[in-house]
Amino acid sequence: MILSRNDSCWCGSGLKYKTCHFEFDKKIKILKKQGYIVPTKKLIKNKEQIDGIRKSAKINNGLLDLVGEKIKEGMTTEEIDILAYEYTIARGGIPATLNYDGFPKSICTSVNDEVCHGIPSKDVVLKNGDIINVDATTMLNGYYSDASRMFMIGAVIDEAKKIVTIAKECLSKGIEAIKPWGFLGDIGAAIQEYAQSNGYSVVWDFGGHGVGLQMHEDPFVFHIGTKGTGMILVPGMVFTIEPMINEGSHEILVDEDDGWTAFTADGSLSAQWEHTILVTEDGIEIIAK
Ligand code: MF3
Ligand code: CO
Numbered sequence: 001m002i003l004s005r006n007d008s009c010w011c012g013s014g015l016k017y018k019t020c021h022f023e024f025d026k027k028i029k030i031l032k033k034q035g036y037i038v039p040t041k042k043l044i045k046n047k048e049q050i051d052g053i054r055k056s057a058k059i060n061n062g063l064l065d066l067v068g069e070k071i072k073e074g075m076t077t078e079e080i081d082i083l084a085y086e087y088t089i090a091r092g093g094i095p096a097t098l099n100y101d102g103f104p105k106s107i108c109t110s111v112n113d114e115v116c117h118g119i120p121s122k123d124v125v126l127k128n129g130d131i132i133n134v135d136a137t138t139m140l141n142g143y144y145s146d147a148s149r150m151f152m153i154g155a156v157i158d159e160a161k162k163i164v165t166i167a168k169e170c171l172s173k174g175i176e177a178i179k180p181w182g183f184l185g186d187i188g189a190a191i192q193e194y195a196q197s198n199g200y201s202v203v204w205d206f207g208g209h210g211v212g213l214q215m216h217e218d219p220f221v222f223h224i225g226t227k228g229t230g231m232i233l234v235p236g237m238v239f240t241i242e243p244m245i246n247e248g249s250h251e252i253l254v255d256e257d258d259g260w261t262a263f264t265a266d267g268s269l270s271a272q273w274e275h276t277i278l279v280t281e282d283g284i285e286i287i288a289k
């Protein structure tokens with residue numbers, strides 16, 4: 001559909017196109033002509049959609065706060081899963097991972113050498129010294145938010161504390177690399193630089209992703225890469241950054257029995273943190289954390 005300058009803007013603001021997204025669309029069109037990779041309109045969220053994602057994230061953030069309060073030695077990952085399910089449902093949300101592509105649970109729980117997509121189980125009992133990633137994706141009124149945090153169980157050795165800290169700092173470096181009208185590749189470059197300079201490797205097989213109207217949208221957000229390459233990041237884009245950092249090699253394997261759990265090929269520790277980020281006119285907003 002071609003909008004004329006006096007039509008109301010496609011973003012739903014109620015303003016005339018000429019006073020709203022007209023210049024914005026022109027800028028994208030010019031960049032595209034110059035050979036840059038630009039997002040499609042579908043990847044640019046309007047106010048109403050951003051509000052919906054924020055409300056979904058309120059549940060997702062509250063859930064991870066609750067997990068932080070309750071998680072302890074002796075608990076099974078299935079108990080955390082039940083907590084997540086009940087918290088989300090009670091607030092009108094739906095745990096988006098439940099039955100996603102056959103994934104059987106409401107959250108992912110990945111312990112020690114597990115990289116991501118661990119399946120909560122009554123057989124996995126949290127032990128003193130464990131590090132665990134809990135990854136939650138909430139859907140509320142059709143809007144998705146996605147975040148994960150690491151938790152340390154009891155007395156954790158310094159080696160494990162360090163990878164948890166560096167993984168979090170990798171996420172911060174990635175976020176700091178975002179500039180409105182900058183490049184997607186800047187994010188991966190910053191993360192890779194920071195992880196490797198601290199002696200860790202970055203997992204390649206999984207990345208962040210657009211999120212909001214679906215759990216996984218374009219673009220794929222690499223956690224390695226080259227500055228000044230990839231899609232242009234424009235205000236209104238919502239995506240996750242979720243670097244997975246390994247102590248040893250970046251190589252991972254996926255459990256053949258459950259078809260989901262990714263773990264480090266060399267058995268070394270892995271850590272991950274994930275936020276959902278909105279690109280704004282003058283920077284970013286962390287929506288889910
Ligand atoms: N929350 C995960 C992510 O960060 C997605 C998990 S999909 C599942 O992208 F099926 F493994 F749960
Ligand atoms: Co996630």
Ligand code: CO
Nearest residue numbers: 146240242274
């Ligand atoms: Co994600």
